[in-house]
Every structure is written in C-alpha cells, then in structure tokens.
Amino acid sequence: MAERLIQSIERAADVLELFLAAHQDLSVKEISDKLGLSKSTVHGIIKTLEYRGYLEQNPDDLKYKLGLKLFELGNRVVNNLDLGKIARPIIKELVEDLMETVHLVVFERGEVIYIEKLDGPRALRIYSQVGKRAPIHCTGVGKAILAFQEEEEIERILSNTDLQSFTEYTLTDKEDIKKQLRTIQEQGYSIDDEEIELGLKCVAAPIFDHQGKVIAAISCASPKIRLSEEKLVEVIKVIKLAAAKISQSMGYNAEHALV
Structure with a gap:
C-alpha cells in the first residue's frame, strides 16, 4: 500500500x-x-x-x-456517525467472549436509556430492555455516565432524581453517591453490585464523543455467582477496551478532545 x-x-x-x-x-x-x-x-x-x-x-x-x-x-x-451501528459488532464480540449479557445505553437529559441489548447463552431475565430508562444512581451504566459529568451537573441530576432504593445495597444518600462517583472517575469504570437487582452484578464503562463528552456507556451484566475475582478482572479489562474502541470510532481523542 x-x-x-x-x-x-x-x-x-x-x-x-x-x-x-x-x-x-x-x-x-x-x-x-x-x-x-x-x-x-x-x-x-x-x-x-x-x-x-x-x-x-x-x-x-x-x-x-x-x-x-x-x-x-x-x-x-x-453527523454521519451512528453509535448503534458502530457498537453492534463490538457488542457481539463481547457476548461471544464473555458469554454474558451486554448493554449499550445513551445519556439523554439526565437519564439513561437502553438502546442495545444482546443476551449471552446463559442469560437470565433481568431489569433491562431496549427502550427502557435506567436509574442513573444505581446502575453500572448510569453511574459510568454520571461520574464524568461536571460537578454542577452531577449535583443538579442527583437533586432532581428520586434516589429510590431497589435493594438493600442501593446507595440513596447523595454524598455517598458522590463519593462513589469520584472513585469511578479515577478508575474509569463502574460496578453495580446488586444495587438494582439482587444477585446481579454489572461492570460498565463510559463512551465519549469527539468533544470529550460522555454520551453513552456499555456494560456486561452477569449473575454475581458467575463473577469470580478472576473473571471480574477480565470483564473490567474488556469492557474498558470496548468503550475505548467505540469512543475512538465516535471521534474521541483523549489528547485533542474539544472542551
């Protein structure tokens, strides 16, 4: 060539x-x-x-x-970029690799909406479905997006959100959630450990656009019993890599992102 x-x-x-x-x-x-x-x-x-x-x-x-x-x-x-079209082959590859359910959500006016879901071969019936809105404070995808908003936006969203408790592990105190969000921002991924549904564990990572803004998130959802410490490390690695690939395809450049 x-x-x-x-x-x-x-x-x-x-x-x-x-x-x-x-x-x-x-x-x-x-x-x-x-x-x-x-x-x-x-x-x-x-x-x-x-x-x-x-x-x-x-x-x-x-x-x-x-x-x-x-x-x-x-x-x-x-304008020609299509998030779903870009992410679909990556999601398919993730499901084949991890053998678990993979989600893609978008961020819209303070809420997250499932736009893609591909079940693994051993999938269980869980909360998510395409077109459904997800709680932003206690789902892996929601927290992955929320953690990378400006402080003022985080405050606004949490103040205007019903911080409902879904399980005994759901954080409902605003300051506790903010503390968790700071950790998520530092590590680049989030975990929902039975916060939305008992027995369910999710790993999620944010997706950025060409301006460096978080527009979506991708996650792997699995019964907690199948996520050993070794498997969790693997899932975190591949989910972060998948999110980075999609972000890059959406025009994101960590060095040159517009602000």
Missing part, C-alpha cells in the same frame, strides 16, 4: 496534523522547521490549503490557523 501513497498529499496532511499537535497559529518558518521541509515547499502547500479553505491566514502576524472547511468536514463526519 505504501508505494501507492502520493507524497504531496502526505505532506499536506502532515501540515494539517501539525496544527492539531501545536494548538496554536503557525508561521511558514515554524511549519518548515517542525516538518523538516523547505520554506518554498511549505509555502506552496499552505497557499493551496488556504485557497481551498483548509487554512486561514491572520493578517496581523501572517501566521496560519485551521480553516472553516475542516470544521464543515468534521461536522459532516460527526
């Missing part, structure tokens, strides 16, 4: 990607120095990109920045 690459296009891509890494406007000389290209070569690339709207020049210091054409293209990509 490498022999079919067009060098001029490769160099143009290098110039554009340089702006992603630099996070600042750049002059022809700065681009030339960073890429190890002659100023005349860089100048030709930049002028072409500017003409097509991919770069813009600041008339005050004559430095260049990314243009609106890239913003338009980026929006088109984001």
Whole structure:
C-alpha cells in the first residue's frame, strides 16, 4: 500500500496534523522547521490549503490557523456517525467472549436509556430492555455516565432524581453517591453490585464523543455467582477496551478532545 501513497498529499496532511499537535497559529518558518521541509515547499502547500479553505491566514502576524472547511468536514463526519451501528459488532464480540449479557445505553437529559441489548447463552431475565430508562444512581451504566459529568451537573441530576432504593445495597444518600462517583472517575469504570437487582452484578464503562463528552456507556451484566475475582478482572479489562474502541470510532481523542 505504501508505494501507492502520493507524497504531496502526505505532506499536506502532515501540515494539517501539525496544527492539531501545536494548538496554536503557525508561521511558514515554524511549519518548515517542525516538518523538516523547505520554506518554498511549505509555502506552496499552505497557499493551496488556504485557497481551498483548509487554512486561514491572520493578517496581523501572517501566521496560519485551521480553516472553516475542516470544521464543515468534521461536522459532516460527526453527523454521519451512528453509535448503534458502530457498537453492534463490538457488542457481539463481547457476548461471544464473555458469554454474558451486554448493554449499550445513551445519556439523554439526565437519564439513561437502553438502546442495545444482546443476551449471552446463559442469560437470565433481568431489569433491562431496549427502550427502557435506567436509574442513573444505581446502575453500572448510569453511574459510568454520571461520574464524568461536571460537578454542577452531577449535583443538579442527583437533586432532581428520586434516589429510590431497589435493594438493600442501593446507595440513596447523595454524598455517598458522590463519593462513589469520584472513585469511578479515577478508575474509569463502574460496578453495580446488586444495587438494582439482587444477585446481579454489572461492570460498565463510559463512551465519549469527539468533544470529550460522555454520551453513552456499555456494560456486561452477569449473575454475581458467575463473577469470580478472576473473571471480574477480565470483564473490567474488556469492557474498558470496548468503550475505548467505540469512543475512538465516535471521534474521541483523549489528547485533542474539544472542551
């Protein structure tokens, strides 16, 4: 494949990607120095990109920045993304690997909604079903999403949520929930240990979009008796990896996410 690459296009891509890494406007000389290209070569690339709207020049210091054409293209990509379509093969692979039920939920106005559910071969009848809303304070998927909201949003959601107790293990005190959320944020995953249904244990991880915002979560649900310590470690690992794959496909970049 490498022999079919067009060098001029490769160099143009290098110039554009340089702006992603630099996070600042750049002059022809700065681009030339960073890429190890002659100023005349860089100048030709930049002028072409500017003409097509991919770069813009600041008339005050004559430095260049990314243009609106890239913003338009980026929006088109984001609008074409389909979370369910992207996640479906990953969910199927998870079920085949873990032999347990896997869920995908989205975050909508302070609530979580199941949009995908694929049962494992030994699935039990449990609370979840596609289209159903899930409590945000005591489900793995709900807590995985809630933990990565701004502090003010967490406070608002908890203050406007009926912190209902479903089992003896459900946390209903707002401060206790906040403490648990801080731990979830640190470790990058959440666990529902019989909080929504006795005998049920879930591991969930958040899914981020191109702006670095949590938009969804994925989880593995299993009877607690089947989740030994060894199996739990495995489930946590693969669920976090699956969430990261979906996030990346949704345009998320931990280093360059917009805020």
